[in-house]
Amino acid sequence: AISNVNKSNYTVENLLNFNMDLTKDFRLSATAGITYDEYHFLTENVSGNTFSIYDLRTKGLSNAGKVDVKQPIQKDYQLLSYLGRVNLSAYDKYLLTASLRADGSSKFKKGNRWAYFPSFSLAWRMEQEAYMKNIDWLSQLKVRVGYGETGNQGIDPYQSLSIYENKVDYADGDGNKLTSMQIKSLQNEGLKWERTSSWNAGLDFGFFNGRLNGAFDYYRKNTKDLLVERALPYSSGFATVMINEGSLLNKGFEFSLNADIIRSNGWKWNVGGNIGFNKTTIENLGLEVSDIGSLKGVRGYLGKTIGDHFGPANIFIEGEAPGLFFGYKTQGIIQEEDVVDGKVGYISSDGSTKYYTSSVGNDMAAGNIKCVDVNEDGVVDANDMAVIGDPNPDFTYGFQTRLEWKNISLSASFTGVYGNDILNTNIRYEQTPSRQAGNLRKDAYYNAWTPENRSNLYPSSTSNVKGVVYDRYIEDGSYLRCSDITLNYILPKAWMTKIGFQNTSIFASVKNAFVITNYSGYDPEVNSFAFDGLRLGERAVALADFEPFLALLDGGGAVRRVHDGDRAFGPCGPVLAQHREREAVERAAVDAADAVAEQIRGPEQHFAAGLAGKREQQHVACRDALFRQPSQTVDDCAGFAAPRARDDQNRAVRRGHGFELGRVECRNVYHWNSVGRGCLRLSGRRPDPCLPAGRGNRFACDARKVRKPT
Numbered sequence: 001a002i003s004n005v006n007k008s009n010y011t012v013e014n015l016l017n018f019n020m021d022l023t024k025d026f027r028l029s030a031t032a033g034i035t036y037d038e039y040h041f042l043t044e045n046v047s048g049n050t051f052s053i054y055d056l057r058t059k060g061l062s063n064a065g066k067v068d069v070k071q072p073i074q075k076d077y078q079l080l081s082y083l084g085r086v087n088l089s090a091y092d093k094y095l096l097t098a099s100l101r102a103d104g105s106s107k108f109k110k111g112n113r114w115a116y117f118p119s120f121s122l123a124w125r126m127e128q129e130a131y132m133k134n135i136d137w138l139s140q141l142k143v144r145v146g147y148g149e150t151g152n153q154g155i156d157p158y159q160s161l162s163i164y165e166n167k168v169d170y171a172d173g174d175g176n177k178l179t180s181m182q183i184k185s186l187q188n189e190g191l192k193w194e195r196t197s198s199w200n201a202g203l204d205f206g207f208f209n210g211r212l213n214g215a216f217d218y219y220r221k222n223t224k225d226l227l228v229e230r231a232l233p234y235s236s237g238f239a240t241v242m243i244n245e246g247s248l249l250n251k252g253f254e255f256s257l258n259a260d261i262i263r264s265n266g267w268k269w270n271v272g273g274n275i276g277f278n279k280t281t282i283e284n285l286g287l288e289v290s291d292i293g294s295l296k297g298v299r300g301y302l303g304k305t306i307g308d309h310f311g312p313a314n315i316f317i318e319g320e321a322p323g324l325f326f327g328y329k330t331q332g333i334i335q336e337e338d339v340v341d342g343k344v345g346y347i348s349s350d351g352s353t354k355y356y357t358s359s360v361g362n363d364m365a366a367g368n369i370k371c372v373d374v375n376e377d378g379v380v381d382a383n384d385m386a387v388i389g390d391p392n393p394d395f396t397y398g399f400q401t402r403l404e405w406k407n408i409s410l411s412a413s414f415t416g417v418y419g420n421d422i423l424n425t426n427i428r429y430e431q432t433p434s435r436q437a438g439n440l441r442k443d444a445y446y447n448a449w450t451p452e453n454r455s456n457l458y459p460s461s462t463s464n465v466k467g468v469v470y471d472r473y474i475e476d477g478s479y480l481r482c483s484d485i486t487l488n489y490i491l492p493k494a495w496m497t498k499i500g501f502q503n504t505s506i507f508a509s510v511k512n513a514f515v516i517t518n519y520s521g522y523d524p525e526v527n528s529f530a531f532d533g534l535r536l537g538e539r540a541v542a543l544a545d546f547e548p549f550l551a552l553l554d555g556g557g558a559v560r561r562v563h564d565g566d567r568a569f570g571p572c573g574p575v576l577a578q579h580r581e582r583e584a585v586e587r588a589a590v591d592a593a594d595a596v597a598e599q600i601r602g603p604e605q606h607f608a609a610g611l612a613g614k615r616e617q618q619h620v621a622c623r624d625a626l627f628r629q630p631s632q633t634v635d636d637c638a639g640f641a642a643p644r645a646r647d648d649q650n651r652a653v654r655r656g657h658g659f660e661l662g663r664v665e666c667r668n669v670y671h672w673n674s675v676g677r678g679c680l681r682l683s684g685r686r687p688d689p690c691l692p693a694g695r696g697n698r699f700a701c702d703a704r705k706v707r708k709p710t
Helices: 054-063 426-430 442-446 493-498 573-599 616-626 642-654
Strands: 002-021 026-051 064-069 077-090 094-105 114-125 138-152 163-165 182-185 194-207 212-224 227-231 240-244 247-264 267-284 290-292 295-298 300-302 314-317 324-327 330-333 343-347 353-356 369-371 386-389 395-405 408-418 421-424 474-476 479-490 505-517 549-554 559-563 669-673 678-682 697-701
Touching: 026 054, 054 064, 138 212, 290 300, 295 314, 343 369
Parallel strands: none
Antiparallel strands: 002 026, 026 064, 026 077, 077 094, 094 114, 114 138, 138 194, 163 182, 194 212, 212 247, 227 240, 247 267, 267 395, 290 295, 300 314, 314 324, 324 386, 330 369, 343 353, 395 408, 408 479, 421 474, 479 505, 549 559, 549 697, 669 678, 669 697
16 A cells, blocks of 8 residues: 655745833834644545556556545645733833734635634733832732633534545446445534633742742633534434534633752752643533433533444533543452342442342453442443543642753752542453453452452452453552753863853753652653543553563463563463454554563563564464364464564564564464363474363463463
8 A cells, every 4th residue: 555645835924013101101012923834734545556567666566456536635725813001100100012813714604704803902010009019029910800811623624614535436337337425424513612711819929039939820711612522423424523612611720930959159049839720611501401320300411422332431511520431330359249139239428228120231240340220220231321530630749850050950840630530441451350351460360359259359260241341340540750960060161161152061861760659550741542532531541561471371261461571472362352342452562562562671572572463364273273172283373473573563663672582383382281280382293192181171382381370
């Protein structure tokens, strides 16, 4: 295939500045301008298959048996703006700023393209008043208030137009191919700018000749005519349509403080920090009252799905913060005593024990996840879904410090968030043993529920986990990050002037030095859907700790991954997992393989890329061979993942990791018999005698050695 991407943009700005002293005590400054932005994006794709000479690849694309020219994707738009601003200062104490800008966007149809956004601000420098000039310790005291409007046109172009595509061709009466076009998306001619109006009031202060200074701000922002993508009923023939609907309210306050603690004898030590509290509320969605899950009589809707294994995870409700997590409440793991006459007992809201007869299609046996029947109707289903978390933080903060002595300085910066929740999708794959699980962390593997190990955190490896959102996936996302540490030395100016330099410094810095958090994933700041307002607070980064694992299969067929220091992935991981749920485990395996290829260092570690194998027939052959009687051959498995293995090895070497990749095959299969026969090696050519697979047996596949599973 050949892909051609052409992306460009340019900006033209024309500004005129004017400054004038009206009188001794009055000064006027003004700015007028015109700006123009133009963006172009075009991607073209041509693919071919069924080659007579496969080695030609893209250079022989014209020789392909089938050439497919994809429909180009084009996104062009323009933005034209006129702006003006006036600043007036009176007696150097009273300040006025007023501005107006007009923005025209090609994303909207005529009649809605232009929008006008005014703003103004007033400030009073109180320290300049005569009655305050004698206060020696006061260096600044300014009160300010402001109002402004801004706009948002951040949607794809052509949403106000009907877009056509070539979806299906048909033939005429003689069998000749005819090209057809159909409408791809529903137009909305009434689309217009999203508008935000904001009020703010603040106080700036400084004491002791500026050695201690800070600011306090209160703000209130209201956003209306939100540009949102609304789902349509299937009968419309379209999935979604872009509309203006709803309003949001943001309000909060921010406080910052900066202090020069030491400033003498060549020493300087500065410390500063800030904190902000923000509350966002959905004021209007333009919807009718309805019931959503266990919520009765609300106006709201669910966000987009975050994957087949979860479904929608966020809910948007009038009067609440946006993007609340919505799913099923749980109470640990079903224990044997919880099951009475086929019903599962749970603790209800009044503290009593009640029972349900089914749970979103899950198994009711001990070792499965125990859900809560919120509406207490005896069945756990979609009517029991409830708010289970909030991705919006209580507050954000940051602080920094800088220590100087003569020409040497050391500085550090920190940022943090407190009170937000994160939906960690990796918990479903890595910390929830089940038939659907892929590869597990060490603690989840060793502590999975069994009749002897009655865990209330990790379900059984034979449990059944459905594609819904449980509150067990929600984690505290609070963190404190050291974002930068820098050591700097300014070379003496006398040295530098001799060689033609004025200022030269040498520095060393560490970025993202450490993070303090209770979040179990890789990074609490990672957001899988950062640019999607309908999917908030989700994290989906595979293998947070990026450690090697060994894939194991128990008699029940559940694949699990065990931490094992110097070993990497067992090559049969996806093959064994395929016996239960091929699609889920292969996807997790590919993610894990890519993550480890990015992170593993050192020539002693081996990466078995068999986890990423995709060749269907050989997968089935390997799977079937592993579940035959041990006396049968497994030669069909040899080398089934070798092409992918070589690709990953080459990619890893290019990245500079330099680790070695051994031959990937399934010939070395070890069979552990719990009765006491020990660990027996099954060779594809000369199989050793051993017991057949049974309930007490375990399989492990490794290129070098085997360790007894527990």
